[in-house]
Amino acid sequence: MTEAELRGNSEQTRERLIVAAREVFSQQGFQSATVREICKRAEANIAAVNYHFGGKDGLLAEALNFAPLKALQQTNATLDACPKVRTQAFIHDFMHMLLDEKKASLQCQIMARELADPTPALDQIVRDAIAPLHEYLGELLNEVAGRPMGEAEQRRMVSSILGQCLYYRNSQPVLQRMDPKLRYDHKEINAIAAHIAAFSLAGILQVASTN
Amino acid sequence: MTEAELRGNSEQTRERLIVAAREVFSQQGFQSATVREICKRAEANIAAVNYHFGGKDGLLAEALNFAPLKALQQTNATLDACPKVRTQAFIHDFMHMLLDEKKASLQCQIMARELADPTPALDQIVRDAIAPLHEYLGELLNEVAGRPMGEAEQRRMVSSILGQCLYYRNSQPVLQRMDPKLRYDHKEINAIAAHIAAFSLAGILQVASTN
DNA sequence: GAGGCTATCAAACGCTTGTTTGAAAGTAAA
DNA sequence: TTTACTTTCAAACAAGCGTTTGATAGCCTC
Secondary structure: OOOOHHHHHHHHHHHHHHHHHHHHHHHHHHHHHHHHHHHHOOOOOOHHHHHHOOOOHHHHHHHHHHHHHHHHHHHHHHHOOOOHHHHHHHHHHHHHHHHHOOOHHHHHHHHHHHHHHOOOOOHHHHHHHHHHHHHHHHHHHHHHOOOOOHHHHHHHHHHHHHHHHHHHHOOOOHHHHHHHOOOHHHHHHHHHHHHHHHHHHHHHHHHHHHO | HHHHHHHHHHHHHHHHHHHHHHHHHHHHHHHHHHHHHHHHHOOOOOOOHHHHOOOHHHHEEEHHOHHHHHHHHHHOOOOOOOOOHHHHHHHHHHHHHHHHHOOOOOOEEEEEEHHHHOOOOOHHHHHHHHHHHHHHHHHHHHHOOOOOOOHHHHHHHHHHHHHHHHHHHHHHHHHHHHOOOOOHHHHHHHHHHHHHHHHHHHHHHHHHHHH
């Protein structure tokens, strides 16, 4: 084995662990996920997690990655369209990130899980991902409303949209039982996103024009 | 010790365990909650849970109680008001159940937690509580819309409302960090409920009149 | 008062968890 | 060849979990 190969193997092990960790964390949540399961999927030894990441917490920190969410924001911000259309596009892309088996961002799914069941990484997640997201969405919704909203009002508008979106991911076990035929295929996700967008845009415009 | 006192003590222990279990389950979730912590709060021996309920699962089954949710529906159904006002009232009462420290129904909070992190009791919860709730809300929203909605559309309307409501409960750790001043006092809960109601009624009417 | 039943208790059991250990194998530098 | 360093591995460790056990004491029935 040459040095390059060894390096390669080491890097490969590290990388395989991160990939496996994203799978398991996003599916089972941080607490329910076990180091043994992750190592099994990564075909690595149990001690590898502690050797490469210092522990389960360290692995989570490495598995987290805000790039997909930031990319979504970036794409949306540079969209040449009116606020309403950009809001629709945002919800559409966000839902595909959360639900689409093919395009899904496991990193975002891990974050979505963290919201309901916090870990020590929550502070970092809020600071680096959720707070900027709230800020961006808040300004976008301000444009939709056509007038500056109060801080609290703006936060509630954002919460209304995020709450709807996350419900489909975090309450999937329930929704599955309510409608056994439910499958999150491309068509269904588009329908859900369209519903949330139409529902929310009406809500924003109405509330903004009333208060 | 007389028989009555013994009976009483036994019943007291059982009852204290259920009360303590509701507290701990609603605060920490079923999985994170420990039998030892519950017994400690109930001032009971560790073996008491198994003796009285056959295990942690059995204690959860007894701690669950759908009466408060059913009562909310019953109250709302017999309300002498138009569909819009009944929807507002429903959201108002539901949010107080989920958030108000004084009026809160711990049983409902346990259920809210179960949505995100299912246990073996989820089937029972869906069957006995959530499905009827969805059905009732669906019909109510139908009246609001003024026309019969399709099954999928109706389900999405209900999901939009429940998603918004549950977000404030299940994502509290995040919202707390976004706004450190946030306190779920009576006034704040009323404001949140009013927002969700106004937001959602506008969404329903708009979507219903368009499609 | 003997036997049976109920309820409680301290202690221990068996299992799973994340983590640590010490040896082994390989490469690179001296 | 020796030395040092990196990576992997099987095994064990310590802690926490839900659960079980066997003893104890009180009350009822006979």
